[in-house]
Amino acid sequence: MIADTLSGGFADAPTKSARAFRAILEAMARPGTIHTVTAAQPPAPLSVAAGVVLLTLCDGTTPLHLAGTADRAEVRDWVAFHTGAPLVAPEEAAFALGRWEALAPVSCFRIGQPDYPDRSATLIVEMDRLTNHGPALTGPGIETATWLNLPETAAFRANRALFPLGFDTIFTCGDRIAALPRSTRVEAV
Amino acid sequence: MTISRETQAYNFAYLDEQTKRMIRRAILKGLAVPGYQVPFASREMPMPYGWGTGGVQVTAACLMPEDRLKVIDQGADDTTNAVSIRKFFARTAGVATTERTGEATVIQTRHRIPETPLTKGQILVYQVPIPEPLRFLEPRETETRKMHELEEYGLMHVKLYEDIARHGQIATSYAYPVKVEGRYVMDPSPIPKFDNPKLGQSPAIQLFGAGREQRIFALPPFTDVVSLDFDDYPFAATKAPHDCDLCGARQSYLDEVITDDRGGRMFVCSDTDFCAGRQAEGKVGRLGVGQAEGAK
Numbered sequence: 343m344i345a346d347t348l349s350g351g352f353a354d355a356p357t358k359s360a361r362a363f364r365a366i367l368e369a370m371a372r373p374g375t376i377h378t379v380t381a382a383q384p385p386a387p388l389s390v391a392a393g394v395v396l397l398t399l400c401d402g403t404t405p406l407h408l409a410g411t412a413d414r415a416e417v418r419d420w421v422a423f424h425t426g427a428p429l430v431a432p433e434e435a436a437f438a439l440g441r442w443e444a445l446a447p448v449s450c451f452r453i454g455q456p457d458y459p460d461r462s463a464t465l466i467v468e469m470d471r472l473t474n475h476g477p478a479l480t481g482p483g484i485e486t487a488t489w490l491n492l493p494e495t496a497a498f499r500a501n502r503a504l505f506p507l508g509f510d511t512i513f514t515c516g517d518r519i520a521a522l523p524r525s526t527r528v529e530a531v
Numbered sequence: 532m533t534i535s536r537e538t539q540a541y542n543f544a545y546l547d548e549q550t551k552r553m554i555r556r557a558i559l560k561g562l563a564v565p566g567y568q569v570p571f572a573s574r575e576m577p578m579p580y581g582w583g584t585g586g587v588q589v590t591a592a593c594l595m596p597e598d599r600l601k602v603i604d605q606g607a608d609d610t611t612n613a614v615s616i617r618k619f620f621a622r623t624a625g626v627a628t629t630e631r632t633g634e635a636t637v638i639q640t641r642h643r644i645p646e647t648p649l650t651k652g653q654i655l656v657y658q659v660p661i662p663e664p665l666r667f668l669e670p671r672e673t674e675t676r677k678m679h680e681l682e683e684y685g686l687m688h689v690k691l692y693e694d695i696a697r698h699g700q701i702a703t704s705y706a707y708p709v710k711v712e713g714r715y716v717m718d719p720s721p722i723p724k725f726d727n728p729k730l731g732q733s734p735a736i737q738l739f740g741a742g743r744e745q746r747i748f749a750l751p752p753f754t755d756v757v758s759l760d761f762d763d764y765p766f767a768a769t770k771a772p773h774d775c776d777l778c779g780a781r782q783s784y785l786d787e788v789i790t791d792d793r794g795g796r797m798f799v800c801s802d803t804d805f806c807a808g809r810q811a812e813g814k815v816g817r818l819g820v821g822q823a824e825g826a827k
Contacts, residue, residue: 355548356542356543356544356548357543357595357596359548359551359552360543360544360551360594360595360596361595361596361597363551363555363592363593363595364593364595366555366559367555367558367559367562367593367654367736368736370559370562370563370751371562371736371749371751371752372751372752398552398555399552399555399556399559400552401549401552403549403553404556456680457676457677457679457680458570459564459567460557460560460561460564460567460569460570462560464559481712482565482712482750482751482753482754482755483562483751483752483753483754484753485734485752485753505564505714506564506567506714506715508563510559510560510563523562523563523564523751524563524564525563525564525565525712525751
């Protein structure tokens with residue numbers, strides 16, 4: 343048990359996190375594109391990609407909310423040892439991790455302030471699959487249009503309507519990630 | 532690459548991991564809200580403010596070992612600032628460096644966008660002295676922040692109007708303000724306005740770092756960027772009305788070089804890689820040296 347908690351982090355943090363961040367950067371800059379990340383082994387039920395995002399972006403200064411099945415002792419211990427992120431309620435979270443159903447209602451997450459829209463939550467949403475089939479996405483970072491299998495569209499359309507406020511989303515599935523910043527327009531389905 | 536004992540004393544890309552995480556989070560928020568200036572806890576860097584401390588921190592947060600870094604200062608690869616930053620990362624991150632725009636994956640720039648079109652997979656990092664486009668119109672941060680919040684950009688148009696009233700045209704020739712995705716007015720750093728059309732719909736990711744002012748902002752690829760103007764005084768990307776005297780390029784941005792104290796001068800491409808590339812292809816300007824002569 344202890345061994346599981348202590349293992350699974352980046353073997354060589356500076357270079358592994360640099361490569362992981364580049365994938366996250368490309369995903370956030372080009373919404374809907376799917377990228378592969380490696381090098382983290384978080385405890386179940388977290389995906390490799392969710393573990394990589396936590397290790398790359400979270401630390402003691404980023405309050406984290408674990409939702410649903412992600413909120414279990416093994417995960418809490420692993421997060422505490424590898425990132426030191428304080429675990430908090432949804433309203434206070436800078437990052438939130440869980441399946442989409444567990445994160446609902448997403449309206450409780452921070453969307454930033456009108457003068458500081460950057461003070462908003464980033465949701466890490468665990469998905470069963472990640473494919474470029476689904477509602478059409480347009481906006482900054484997308485040349486014409488792209489597609490992604492979003493868990494729903496209404497919440498993301500409501501989020502876009504708040505722009506420049508709103509939360510940003512990183513989707514994780516196995517060792518793959520995609521992102522949907524608040525700036526992306528989602529087609530109504 | 533062999534790592535000498537001296538360089539092992541540095542973390543990869545100089546900054547510590549917690550600092551890089553903080554900068555990386557700011558970059559992601561900047562990409563999510565294009566044109567908005569995200570505050571970040573800028574660190575002391577081993578170079579003075581004004582020498583690109585913001586750009587260096589953004590570059591350090593983005594670099595990975597496989598990257599090939601190019602650094603330019605007003606278009607030139609061989610000036611002090613460019614050479615020292617390139618050496619800094621070659622030493623602390625062990626990354627390959629290049630002077631060719633097409634070969635670079637990360638390009639840190641001071642006040643120019645390369646003439647060679649950027650491509651997908653490239654990141655352009657700007658060094659920014661004053662990130663706030665409204666700063667010289669309204670010195671109080673509390674007020675400019677409120678103006679961005681309320682989208683109150685009338686003052687900027689008044690400034691451009693006053694240019695026209697005094698000079699008969701919009702005289703602002705660098706750090707020309709742009710509006711991003713119809714929302715935030717952004718200072719594109721002191722690039723000549725000749726470069727403004729390259730800001731929008733670029734396939735590359737553009738990141739801006741202001742170290743002293745502690746701000747990071749970003750333009751994702753394929754973002755709408757519009758230079759502010761008036762219907763009757765439309766924006767025009769201007770350059771010196773000459774051809775490059777070395778390579779003969781007609782469409783590149785030019786530096787004026789004084790050659791003597793009797794009024795002699797020449798115009799050369801500000802982008803040294805672009806100019807050298809054209810000369811290598813045998814293109815010669817008014818004062819250029821042909822390939823045959825240059826080869827001896």
